[in-house]
Amino acid sequence: MKSKNTQSYERPQGAVLAERLAEPRRFIQVLAGPRQVGKSTLVQQVVERLELPVRYASADEPTLRGGEWITQQWEAARLAMVPAGAVLVLDEIQKITGWSETVKRLWDEDTRARRPLRVVLLGSAPLLITQGLTESLTGRFEVIFLSHWSYGEMRTAFGWSLEQFVFYGGYPGAAPLIGDHERWARYVMDSLIETSISRDVLLLTRVDKPALLRRLFELACRYSGQVLSYTKMLGQLQDAGNTTTLAHYLKLLTGAGMVCGLQKYAGDVARSRGSSPKLQVLNTALMTAMSGMTLAEARADHAFWGRLMESAVGAHLANAALCGDCRLHYWRDGNQEVDFVAQRGRRLTAIEVKSGRAPVVHAGTVAFAQAFKPQRCLLVGGDGIALEEFLSQPVRHWLDPLK
Numbered sequence: 432m433k434s435k436n437t438q439s440y441e442r443p444q445g446a447v448l449a450e451r452l453a454e455p456r457r458f459i460q461v462l463a464g465p466r467q468v469g470k471s472t473l474v475q476q477v478v479e480r481l482e483l484p485v486r487y488a489s490a491d492e493p494t495l496r497g498g499e500w501i502t503q504q505w506e507a508a509r510l511a512m513v514p515a516g517a518v519l520v521l522d523e524i525q526k527i528t529g530w531s532e533t534v535k536r537l538w539d540e541d542t543r544a545r546r547p548l549r550v551v552l553l554g555s556a557p558l559l560i561t562q563g564l565t566e567s568l569t570g571r572f573e574v575i576f577l578s579h580w581s582y583g584e585m586r587t588a589f590g591w592s593l594e595q596f597v598f599y600g601g602y603p604g605a606a607p608l609i610g611d612h613e614r615w616a617r618y619v620m621d622s623l624i625e626t627s628i629s630r631d632v633l634l635l636t637r638v639d640k641p642a643l644l645r646r647l648f649e650l651a652c653r654y655s656g657q658v659l660s661y662t663k664m665l666g667q668l669q670d671a672g673n674t675t676t677l678a679h680y681l682k683l684l685t686g687a688g689m690v691c692g693l694q695k696y697a698g699d700v701a702r703s704r705g706s707s708p709k710l711q712v713l714n715t716a717l718m719t720a721m722s723g724m725t726l727a728e729a730r731a732d733h734a735f736w737g738r739l740m741e742s743a744v745g746a747h748l749a750n751a752a753l754c755g756d757c758r759l760h761y762w763r764d765g766n767q768e769v770d771f772v773a774q775r776g777r778r779l780t781a782i783e784v785k786s787g788r789a790p791v792v793h794a795g796t797v798a799f800a801q802a803f804k805p806q807r808c809l810l811v812g813g814d815g816i817a818l819e820e821f822l823s824q825p826v827r828h829w830l831d832p833l834k
Contacts, residue, residue: 440588441476442469444575449477451573452518452549459538459550461564464577465688465713466555466627467604473577474520474551483518483549484511491523491630498533505537508548516547525554525635531567538571555631555688578750579688579714582743582822593819597743598726600716612725619720624648624689631687643668644680651681651690651710652721656741656770658695658763660707681708688713691749696760696772698803709761711745713753718742737786740818741770744784744811748773751826764802767795772805775830779805782829785813806832 444462451460462470471489478485486508490496501521508519524530534552541548552572564572580601585591589606591599599609602623608615628648633641646668650659659667661674678692685691692708712718718739719729729735748771752759762769762781771782781799796808809829811821821829 440584442473442577442580442584444577445473445477447575448473448551449480452477452481452551456516456541456547456549459534459552459568459572461552461554461572461574462577463554463574465579466631467602467623468577468579468688469603470553470555470577471522474522474553478518478520478551481518483516484508484513485518485520486511487520487522489522490526496527498527498529501527501530501533502537505548509541509546512546512548516549518549518551520551520553522553523555524552525631531564535567535571538568555627576754578754579746581747581750581825582819583824586823593822594726594730596822597715597739597818598719598729600714600719600746602714602716605716616720616723619716624717624720627687627689632683636683638680638683640676640680643676644683647677647680648684648690649721651684651692652712652718654710655690655712655718656710656738656745658707658709658761685713688753689717691753693745693749693759693761693771696762696774696803711749712742713746713749715739715743715746733786740786740812741784743822744782744818745771747822748782748826756826757830762795762799764798767798769795769799772799773826773830775827778807778830778832779803780807780809780830781805782809782811783815784811785815 448460448462451458462474464470486504488504490500504521505519508517511517527533534550538550564574580603582593582596585596585601585603585606588603591606595609599605599615602619605615605618605623608618628645632638632644638644647664650664650667661677664677665674681690681692690710690712693711694708695706697706722729722735724732724735729739748757748759751757756775758774760772760774762772769781770784773780773782781796783793783796793810799805800808807830809816812818
């Protein structure tokens with residue numbers, strides 16, 4: 432199947448950004464999300480429709496820039512302003528040392544001078560972006576989070592089938608390469624995985640054991656969908672690290688939009704934080720590119736395909752959680768477990784994933800329902816909600832009350 436042109440598809444967040452830039456200058460607009468989810472493309476699509484001068488600059492260089500670079504770009508945008516204003520777009524802003532303090536100073540100068548300069552910041556390390564915003568720019572910004580592409584988006588933009596999405600994941604830049612599996616896998620590993628780790632984690636954060644962080648990422652991809660204690664991870668990794676270091680590195684990988692560790696739902700925050708994490712890729716392409724399997728080989732391996740299906744559901748839910756749509760956990764008590772527990776406000780939804788026929792009554796779901804009284808229990812796959820239907824709808828659709 433031939434891929435369509437991704438430039439003709441605009442992600443839904445584009446309408447939100449366009450609406451905010453059309454308003455009088457109020458807040459800095461921040462687009463945060465992992466690499467290769469279309470942040471730069473989306474901004475270009477939106478600003479091309481504006482009747483304002485636009486200044487675009489990127490800090491995505493191998494060496495870090497300083498705050499004076501931001502000042503230079505800001506001054507150039509000020510000089511380009513017309514009476515209605517202008518738009519300054521700064522890409523990969525997290526690469527600039529002390530970027531938030533410089534942005535605060537310049538933004539406040541424009542506020543005092545009543546300059547109608549609108550500012551859009553882009554960053555591919557969401558955790559670092561959030562830290563900078565909360566440290567210096569309180570009350571001055573709004574965040575638009577761009578997660579990995581969903582099944583619905585890849586189907587609309589590229590005409591993908593469900594099987595293609597489950598295996599190849601949600602990277603639009605890699606979509607034209609799926610006809611050559613080895614080329615696709617090398618692109619994902621070299622241009623996406625390695626670049627994210629080296630530029631969005633190791634270049635910007637102190638990591639005393641970079642080899643351990645890389646092996647932890649590989650482990651998370653191999654065991655996606657499985658609960659693994661930090662002690663067992665250390666045994667697998669054969670490294671002299673400690674559990675605190677692993678937890679920190681897993682948080683860094685989550686901040687780069689790669690993998691995460693879901694905590695056990697216990698109805699108590701302190702008890703949840705002390706639990707063993709359930710490893711989860713945020714894009715199934717990370718799992719399959721590392722596996723060495725082709726789509727046909729993965730489909731023929733029923734155990735692997737079942738884990739891949741569960742990881743696709745988990746990635747759909749986890750990306751929604753990173754956007755703030757819910758909080759995501761798993762649950763286990765002895766031999767009884769629930770794959771995912773989504774919490775939205777006070778509403779709990781238990782979600783079980785099955786690749787084959789499932790029993791009419793799932794013991795883990797029954798035990799969880801008795802203990803925590805969830806508002807909804809869902810079965811995805813098997814005799815429940817079709818996987819394609821579940822992935823086609825936004826997560827809120829499955830968590831919100833019936834209207």
